[in-house]
Structures are given as C-alpha cells and as structure tokens.
Amino acid sequence: MPLKTDLTSADLDELRQTALGAADPLGLAADLAKAATDGRLADPDDAGAALTLAAEIAESRTKLDAALRYADQALESLGKRDDAASVAARAVRGRILFRLGREEEALAEIEPLRPALLQHNDAAASVSAALAVGGRLREAEQWLSEAVQQALTDRGNATEPTTVDEAGLLFFLLQQRHRVRHALGLQHDAHDNMAERLETRLANASARAAAEPVGDLLFWPRAEFDQLITQWPALTSSFGADWDEHRARLERELVRLAAAGRTDLALLPSTVAGLTAFAGGDGDPADPKTLSGYAKRPGAATGQIGWPVERNAACWCGSGSKYKKCCLPRSRG
Numbered sequence: 001m002p003l004k005t006d007l008t009s010a011d012l013d014e015l016r017q018t019a020l021g022a023a024d025p026l027g028l029a030a031d032l033a034k035a036a037t038d039g040r041l042a043d044p045d046d047a048g049a050a051l052t053l054a055a056e057i058a059e060s061r062t063k064l065d066a067a068l069r070y071a072d073q074a075l076e077s078l079g080k081r082d083d084a085a086s087v088a089a090r091a092v093r094g095r096i097l098f099r100l101g102r103e104e105e106a107l108a109e110i111e112p113l114r115p116a117l118l119q120h121n122d123a124a125a126s127v128s129a130a131l132a133v134g135g136r137l138r139e140a141e142q143w144l145s146e147a148v149q150q151a152l153t154d155r156g157n158a159t160e161p162t163t164v165d166e167a168g169l170l171f172f173l174l175q176q177r178h179r180v181r182h183a184l185g186l187q188h189d190a191h192d193n194m195a196e197r198l199e200t201r202l203a204n205a206s207a208r209a210a211a212e213p214v215g216d217l218l219f220w221p222r223a224e225f226d227q228l229i230t231q232w233p234a235l236t237s238s239f240g241a242d243w244d245e246h247r248a249r250l251e252r253e254l255v256r257l258a259a260a261g262r263t264d265l266a267l268l269p270s271t272v273a274g275l276t277a278f279a280g281g282d283g284d285p286a287d288p289k290t291l292s293g294y295a296k297r298p299g300a301a302t303g304q305i306g307w308p309v310e311r312n313a314a315c316w317c318g319s320g321s322k323y324k325k326c327c328l329p330r331s332r333g
Contacts, residue, residue, distance in 0.1 A: 003031045006042040006324055010255060010331045012049055016056075026066075029057040033070055036077065042329045048078035052089045059096055067096045084120040087113055091126035098134035106134055117147040118154075121169055124176035137184055144177035148191055160194060164202045171198050218295050219250060219267040219305065221318055227272045232286040247317050248330035254307050255331045266304040267316060268295055 015028070032054040034040075036047040051074035058067035071093035078086045090109055097106035110130050116123040124147070128140040151170040161167035167174070178195035181188075188196075218239070220228055225243045229236055240246035254265055272285075278294045279285040305316045308323075315326035 003028075003035055003040075005040055007035055007040065007046070007050065008042045008324070008329050008331070009046050009049065010328065012046060012053060016053055025057050026061055026063060029054040029066070029070065032057075033073065037073070042324070048074045048081070048085045048089055051077055052085070052092055055089075055092050055096065059092070059099070062099075064096055064100050068093070068100070071096055084122055087116045087120055087123050088126050091123075091130045095130040095133045098130065103134060106130070110134075114143055117143060117173065118150060118169065121172045124172050128176050128180055132180075132183070137180055141177065141180045141184060141186070144173055144180060145191075148173045148177055161198070162201070164198055167198055171195075171202075175199060217250060217253065217265070217267050218270045218291065219317070220246060220270050224271050228275075231272065235286050238288075238291070244330075247327050251327045251330040258308075265307045267307060269303055269305060270294070 015032070032050045036050040036054075041047060041050060051070050055067045055070035055074060058064075058070060071089060074089040075086075075093065078089055090113055094106045094109035094113075097103075097109060110127060113123065113127050117127060124144060128137075128144065131137065131140040131143075148170070151173055155161075155170065161170065164171045174191060174195035175198070178192050178199075181192060220239060220243075222243050225239070225246055228239070240249050250267060254267075257265055275285045275291075275294050278297060279287075279290050283290050285291075307316060309316050311324040311328065312322055315321050315323040315328075317327050319326050
C-alpha cells in the first residue's frame with residue numbers, strides 16, 4: 001500500500017511502531033526514502049527522520065548496504081543540525097557500521113555523541129544501543145554513569161527527585177544505565193535503586209491516569225478564545241497566547257494521552273458565557289479550580305468533539321480546513 005501524502009512526524013512515529021509488521025517492510029523503507037527525497041512530507045525538516053526510519057527498517061532485515069545508504073542520506077539531509085534527529089541518525093549509522101564490521105568508523109560516528117547524553121532524552125537509549133551492537137556495553141555503562149553524575153551535579157540539589165517530570169533528563173539516563181548494568185550482570189548501586197523507584201512511580205502514575213476521566217481538554221473556538229483572553233489575560237498561561245498555540249497545545253496533549261493508552265478522547269467545546277455562569281457572582285472564572293469544575297460539570301460532555309478525526313475530514317477546531325492540513329501537524333511542536 002503506498003504511503004499517504006504529506007506525512008507528518010506523528011505519521012512517522014506511528015510507522016515506527018508498525019513497520020516491522022508490514023507486509024513488505026523493505027518496500028516501506030524504499031517508499032519512506034522516496035517520500036523524503038521527493039518532498040512528500042508535511043514538514044521538510046522531517047526528511048532526516050524519515051530516512052533514519054528507512055535505515056532502521058532495512059537494518060532489521062539485514063539489508064545493511066541499503067540501511068547504510070539511507071543513513072547517509074539522512075545525515076546529508078540533516079546537514080549541520082545538532083538536534084535529537086541528528087543524534088538518532090548518527091547512532092543508527094554507527095550501529096550499522098558495527099554490523100558491517102567497520103568498527104573504527106562506527107566508533108568515530110558514536111564517540112562525538114557522548115555530550116548528547118546530557119542534551120536529548122532519547123540519546124541514552126540510541127547511543128547505548130549502538131555500543132551494545134558493537135559489544136561495548138562497558139563503555140556504555142561508563143558513559144552513562146558519568147552522564148548521571150553530571151546531571152545530578154547540574155541539579156545542584158541533594159534531594160532525590162520524586163517524580164519523572166521532576167527528574168527530567170536524569171530519568172532517561174538512570175533508566176538506560178540501569179538496563180545496561182543489568183545486561184552486564186552488575187550488582188545494584190544507589191543509582192540503580194533510584195532508577196527503580198522512579199520507574200515504579202511512573203508506572204503508578206500511568207495507572208492512575210488511565211483510571212481517571214479526562215476533564216481538562218477545554219477547547220475554545222476562535223471567537224470564544226479571543227474573548228476569553230481579552231477578559232482574563234492571565235489565562236494565556238493555561239490555554240496559549242493565541243488561538244494557534246491553543247490548538248497546538250490540545251493536539252499535543254491528545255497525542256500524548258493516546259500514546260499512554262487512553263481511548264475515547266474528546267474535546268470539550270467551551271464558551272465564555274458558560275464559564276462565567278458556572279463561576280457565579282462570587283467565583284473567579286480564571287481560577288484553576290473553577291476551570292476544572294467547569295470541565296467536569298454535569299452535561300459537559302454534551303456536544304463534545306471526538307478525537308482523532310480522519311485525516312481528510314474537517315478539522316476538529318472548526319477552521320474549515322482538512323485535519324491533515326490544520327491541527328494534525330501541530331502535534332510536532
């Protein structure tokens with residue numbers, strides 16, 4: 001089946017999850033590479049990511065020459081960028097070189113990525129995976145241990161983070177280090193224990209979130225949004241500085257919830273008049289408790305907008321444009 005036109009980063013993420021189960025994964029890899037080089041992506045900046053995915057698919061089928069060609073094309077597309085997409089492409093290229101027995105070239109590709117461990121959440125997994133293919137888990141453990149120590153120093157706080165959000169990048173370093181040390185058969189140390197505590201808290205938080213109804217996806221149509229922000233400018237911090245940012249925030253949150261396993265997601269159309277009436281004469285419509293209560297009030301689900309909508313259907317925001325041209329690409333932000 002040919003790929004859709006105007007592929008978004010969300011489409012690429014979905015393909016990454018399903019590519020290996022495709023009827024013709026190598027054909028899919030070739031199609032991805034062609035889409036990238038032919039400019040058939042919603043955002044041209046995603047070309048590097050599409051080519052990297054093509055390289056990973058070809059690598060998984062041990063078509064290493066094709067995989068290396070796609071990885072080279074990815075890096076050419078990315079140019080001098082020094083972002084997460086570039087780190088991923090270089091790590092994949094290093095991994096392929098290891099598989100080809102070109103160890104010195106692989107190490108030359110991977111070694112410069114060491115600083116990225118403290119810059120990008122996904123770097124710990126991609127760099128250590130490349131080193132593992134090259135039989136260099138000891139180096140991975142050393143690099144990750146040093147990065148964890150530096151991250152803890154940068155926090156400047158001896159108190160252990162109690163949530164994954166609070167830990168931030170440190171969580172990904174601890175998590176990957178813990179996995180590498182387990183593969184090496186090393187005994188737990190204090191950092192391994194911290195990783196396990198954070199992973200347990202993440203699992204518990206995910207379970208609680210899955211059991212709770214989503215009550216804060218308030219959507220303000222354009223005219224209502226403009227009136228809302230005019231009356232209560234402080235609400236820009238909750239709903240965005242303008243309508244484009246408001247829609248982008250909602251789209252990203254919906255994507256995040258869907259990735260966490262949530263189903264039956266929907267947006268709750270809201271009005272300034274309705275919020276004011278709910279708050280009453282003594283209430284503050286801009287108070288977070290008021291907003292939460294307004295979202296969960298009886299009858300709030302009336303008129304809710306189901307999500308996601310079909311790519312070619314009218315966008316959920318009411319702009320009149322197709323979803324694939326309107327709010328779908330906003331999930332990249």
